Amino acid sequence: GTRAVPGRVTAIGLLSSSTSGTAAYPVTVSVAGAPLSMASGSDASVSVVVATVTDALTVPSSAVAGTGSSATVRVLAGGVVTATRVTVGAVGAVRTQVVKGLRSGQVVVLADLSQPLPTSDTADVGRGGFGGRGGFGGGPAVNGAQGPAGRG
Secondary structure (H helix, E strand, O other): OOOOOOOEEEEEOOOOEEEOOEEEOOEEEEOOOOOOOOOOOOOOOOOOOOOOOOOOOEEEHHHEEOOHHHOEEEEEEOOEEEEEEOEEEEEOOOEEEEEEOOOOOOEEEOOOOOOOOOOOOOOOOOOOOEOOOOOEOOOOOEEEOEOOOOOO
C-alpha cells in the first residue's frame, strides 16, 4: 500500500525542461528514515508545502487586489464599501493571510469571477484592482475575514 512520509526539498535544478509550453525543473526530495519499500529512484507523488501558518487571519484570495505594499481589500461596513490597504503573508489558491489592516469579523467584497478581465478598452483609468467596468466589479458576494486558520 501507499503511505505518506515527510521529506525535504534538498535540490532544485537550474535548467528547465519544457512540456506543452510549461517549464519544469528537476527537484530532489530527501526522505529521512525512508521505509524499505521506498528504494532510491522510486516513483512518488509529491506535494510541496511552501508556507504554513497557524492562528492566521485569512480572507478569500479573490478578495485581495494587488500585491506587496499595494495590496487592498474592499471592506463593507454600514452599506459602504471602502478600499483598505492590507499587508499579506502566505498566499494560497483559496485563502490569503492578512497580517495587517483587517480584524476578524469584518466583511470583505469578493471578486466577481464571472466577469471578464479588464482590457485597455474597458478599464477605468485611475482605478486599480476591484472596481471599474469589467474585471473585478464588486459583485454581490461577500465573505467575512476569518481567523484563526491553518495553512495559507
